[in-house]
Amino acid sequence: MxxxxxxxxxxxxxxxxxxxxxxxxxxxxxxxxxxxxxxxxxxxxxxxKNKNTVFIPIPQVDQTKCDGCGYCQEVCAYNAIAVINKEVLIFPELCHGCGSCAYFCPHDAIKEENEExxxxxxxxxxxxxxxxxxxxxxxxxxxxxxxxxxxxxxxxxxxxxxxxxxxxxxxxxxxxxxxxxxxxxxxxxxxxxxxxxxxxxxxxxxxxxxxxxxxxxxxxxxxxxxxxxxxxxxxxxxxxxxxxxxxxxxxxxxxxxxxxxxxxxxxxxxxxxxxxx
Amino acid sequence: MKVAITSSGTNLQSNVDPRFGRCPYYIIYDTESGSFKAIENKSSLAGGGAGIQAAQNISDMKVEALITGNVGPNAFRVLSAASIKIYSGATGNIKDAIEKFKKGEYKQTIGPDVGSHFGMGR
Known part of the structure; x- marks a missing residue:
């Protein structure tokens, strides 16, 4: 119980x-x-006796693949992404590491890097x-x-x-x-x-x-x-x-x-x- | 030029709302035609990142200048990327704020003037 x-x-x-x-x-x-x-x-x-580090995946944008479509900004539930003039701005302190931006990116331009x-x-x-x-x-x-x-x-x-x-x-x-x-x-x-x-x-x-x-x-x-x-x-x-x-x-x-x-x-x-x- | 003013209501007699991300409305004023419309701020009740979302929204509306009370650091970063000129410290009603803006009485803000979460009333 x-x-x-x-x-x-x-x-x-x-x-x-x-x-x-x-x-x-x-x-x-x-x-x-x-x-x-x-x-x-x-x-x-x-x-x-044991200690484990906890990470969350924070998005990183590959500028060579990103065309600034803004879909990552739309799907982010935590307002951690803005897309201005086709440039992606990420606010890591607001990111909950849900992974939606990377999952839904139509150009596979978002990689996630673990942050402790x-x-x-x-x-x-x-x-x-x-x-x-x-x-x-x-x-x-x-x-x-x-x-x-x-x-x-x-x-x-x-x-x-x-x-x-x-x-x-x-x-x-x-x-x-x-x-x-x-x-x-x-x-x-x-x-x-x-x-x-x-x-x-x-x-x-x-x-x-x-x-x-x-x-x-x-x-x-x-x-x-x-x-x-x-x-x-x-x-x-x-x-x-x-x-x-x-x-x-x-x-x-x-x-x-x-x-x-x-x-x-x-x-x-x-x-x-x-x-x- | 399109100017956004943070507003407590939907007309020119409404007061300037001091909060950028969490004001209830934006008055979008066109300095060429003198026309305006009131837009509801959908991010006023966001769990977090209201300023970021609000800056995204007014940027999408092709606004070139913002008149408000205060701007926090995250909103400032987005507004700067969008090259939106920020005039903070505005008070009184929307009509007076527009007049002051036209006369050049507001100075452009070059940095965030409140910390994060200012508009949450804490």
Whole structure:
């Protein structure tokens, strides 16, 4: 079973939930797909054994073959190509490496050259297989790295995916083809607003989901009211606790310091499995 | 000469929109005949590369000069390749901007005057 942990709003506790859930279960793979700022490794402290470079193909124009027809510009979905006075201008920082320009060029004038955009690191901590991606500084396209991380999914294991915040392409790439999405939120106006955006995305993708309210005893009851009216199950509540904040600040995991949480996360997993089946 | 002005609306009383790639309309004004038409900017809601696409579009319309608020680096590269003269820093309504342009009150811009993503409101 593949469970992705997403949120909409950043800083609600995705990593806390992903890490502690992974540490509470057996036969687990933990994938940190927040490749712009991966941080699960701080809490898991894995030993990395392998590292693979991720490339995307960037178009290069062969001027001797190009007649400036402009078809590459028309097919580029990312506005990474302009054709002015029959000259092709390429904007590599906008290119997602989809390959359409080279595929559709009627004159075979576009070659693709690999450009490094980041790495995937594979490691282990005890029984947990840990994989994360890191997007190079200055690069803008996270999805190819997220896809490279997800290639390591082993369906015989319970797979936990830490998803980037937001509701854009990297989030969709991370939660696509997963069996269940946990949406972590907090009882604040921003928490509610971004939760409702994330719910729209997950519903569109047709993936079953539920909500965890972090710092649940703060703020107001609006998240509860929203979930009730939208028929969204609240799977777990994590209180606002100085102890948990201290554990997090030291880079430790909740379940290792407060063993009662291990059971809570195991119950969470059981609930998800039952809901799913 | 065809001049494009970034516009918040479809007539000469509309205001100049300060954004090049993400303005809702372009007023395409013909300085010889004094006629104009409003063109919807199809790239105003693009996920990325709005300035590049917008520059491509006005270049395809054989525009020779652009009056706007600001131009970012990517749009600047395309506009320069198309030899479109850029007059940035325009404000007020379209009619006044055209008058100022005709009187030569705008200075031609020689480089991008905002960074990428200026028009996204961040």
């Amino acid at each position: 593949i469970i992705s942990v997403a949120s909409g709003k950043g800083g609600t506790g995705k990593t806390t939930v992903a890490v502690n859930l992974a540490l509470s279960l057996n036969n687990v793979q933990l994938l940190d797909c927040d490749v712009e700022e991966p941080n699960c490794h701080i809490f898991i402290k894995p030993i990395f 955009i980041g790495v995937v690191e594979i490691g282990r901590k005890g029984e947990i297989q840990f994989i994360h991606g890191k997007l190079n500084i200055g690069k803008m396209t996270a999805p190819p790295i997220i896809r490279a991380v997800k290639k390591y999914i082993n369906k015989k294991k319970t797979v936990i995916i830490d998803v980037p915040p937001g509701t854009s392409c990297p989030v969709i790439t991370a939660i696509k083809d997963t069996d269940f999405v946990i949406l972590v939120t907090e009882p604040t106006p921003f928490g509610l607003n971004d939760l409702s955006l994330a719910v729209e995305v997950v519903r569109k993708l047709g993936i079953p989901f539920g909500v965890i309210i972090n710092r649940s005893d703060l703020g107001n009851k609006k998240i509860d009211e929203y979930c009730t009216s939208e028929h969204i199950p609240i799977l777990m509540r994590i209180p606002f606790s100085k102890k948990i904040a201290e554990i997090y600040s030291r880079g430790d995991s909740i379940v290792e310091v407060l063993p009662e949480y291990r059971e809570k996360f195991q119950r969470l997993f059981t609930k998800i499995k039952q809901g799913k089946n």
